[in-house]
Amino acid sequence: MEGWISVGQLRDDVLRDEFSARRREKLWARVAVVVERNANVRASVRESRGGEVSRVWEWIGSLGLLADGNGGRRESGRISWGGVATPEGGQNGISDGKDEMMELRKWDEGRPIY
Incomplete structure (x- = not known):
């Protein structure tokens, strides 16, 4: 692909x-x-x-800031370019050694593709 x-x-x-x-x-x-x-x-x-x-x-842009579903924006509306802190203490895109699970969603066309 x-x-x-x-x-x-x-x-x-x-x-x-x-x-x-x-x-x-x-x-x-x-x-x-x-x-x-x-x-x-x-x-x-x-x-x-x-x-x-x-x-x-x-x-060609970064996908790391999109991982939180908020586009990297804080509640104030400002953008954090260094990642978004998680409750576990790590940051999106930066591994802190813990196993993280991410939801994977498949695109649904709504019609069969041949």
């Missing part, structure tokens, strides 16, 4: 219930501007294993 997603594939999947071509174009143009201005996303052209060449988006 690649670490990136095809922009066209994502567009078609996200906007599958929007049937107006004009509205689809407007919506996706706004989405593309926001995503491509995000410093954590790399836009490039890649070739898939099947030989298909397409424009892709790849997440």
Whole structure:
């Protein structure tokens, strides 16, 4: 599995219930501007294993701050770049020697994929 997603594939999947071509174009143009201005996303052209060449988006930002489900933000709204302290005394992303269990959720498309 690649670490990136095809922009066209994502567009078609996200906007599958929007049937107006004009509205689809407007919506996706706004989405593309926001995503491509995000410093954590790399836009490039890649070739898939099947030989298909397409424009892709790849997440290159840190995932460590997302582990607490709060995006690394404190209750005050400020961001802690050094990790978030846990009740056990450790920090997210920094092992304190204790075995930690993390919930793993699988993406559900809601329809079969062939």
